[in-house]
Amino acid sequence: MSTSMSTFKGAYEVMKISTKFLGEIEIVEQDILTFEHGLLGLENEKKFVLLPIDADLPLAILQSVDNAEIGFVVGYPFAFKEGYSFDISEDDREQLHIEIEEDVLTYAIVTMKETFQESTINLLAPLIINMGKKLGKQIVLQDNKSYPLRYPMRTLEGSAK
Amino acid sequence: MLVLSRKKDESIMIGDQIEIKILAVEGEQIKIGIVAPKTVKVHRSEVFEAIQAQNKEALSATSNFLEQLKKK
Numbered sequence: 001m002s003t004s005m006s007t008f009k010g011a012y013e014v015m016k017i018s019t020k021f022l023g024e025i026e027i028v029e030q031d032i033l034t035f036e037h038g039l040l041g042l043e044n045e046k047k048f049v050l051l052p053i054d055a056d057l058p059l060a061i062l063q064s065v066d067n068a069e070i071g072f073v074v075g076y077p078f079a080f081k082e083g084y085s086f087d088i089s090e091d092d093r094e095q096l097h098i099e100i101e102e103d104v105l106t107y108a109i110v111t112m113k114e115t116f117q118e119s120t121i122n123l124l125a126p127l128i129i130n131m132g133k134k135l136g137k138q139i140v141l142q143d144n145k146s147y148p149l150r151y152p153m154r155t156l157e158g159s160a161k
Numbered sequence: 162m163l164v165l166s167r168k169k170d171e172s173i174m175i176g177d178q179i180e181i182k183i184l185a186v187e188g189e190q191i192k193i194g195i196v197a198p199k200t201v202k203v204h205r206s207e208v209f210e211a212i213q214a215q216n217k218e219a220l221s222a223t224s225n226f227l228e229q230l231k232k233k
Binding site: 124 | 202212213214216
């Protein structure tokens with residue numbers, strides 16, 4: 001992280017990053033999430049921030065801090081598939097230092113197509129993030145019909161909280 | 162890569178807690194039994210490859226998706 005990019009504002013270290021969807025933005029260093037093992041197929045991408053897009057939609061952006069072009073649309077999986085649930089393994093709990101259940105935020109990566117009807121959300125490999133410790137991981141659930149790799153997003157309207 | 166030959170009903174140990182056993186050989190299909198502690202995750206490697214590919218496909222999203230959202 002270059003020091004020229006960051007300025008000191010109060011107790012927060014602010015830095016500018018380039019993003020895929022929102023141009024250049026300012027983030028607070030304390031908000032950076034560490035994915036120790038990166039994402040599957042992107043093992044070198046370890047630093048991300050979650051960026052809100054629209055409070056009315058169960059969607060956000062997961063943006064790499066280091067690479068502008070690495071930005072994902074992510075969705076709150078429970079809003080798209082009723083009854084979606086899974087257990088976090090003991091190993092993952094330890095890796096992410098999960099002590100308080102409420103600190104865990106779950107998102108799933110969205111594959112955006114031309115229309116929402118064609119877009120899908122990856123329920124097989126959700127992202128679990130310990131917001132307290134700012135640690136995240138893409139986990140792989142046991143292959144199962146309840147966890148499709150490409151779950152249709154068409155249900156966005158109506159079910160969105 | 163370590164290469165071992167095994168017959169039906171023979172097995173190998175990985176460490177002292179993981180056992181891989183050949184249960185059946187039927188033409189091209191080999192049935193493998195895996196005994197491992199619950200903390201060890203076992204997946205078909207195609208699953209990982211499919212997820213890697215899906216992550217990359219997700220990255221190719223058009224950056225004008227925010228405009229799409231507004232149109233909705």
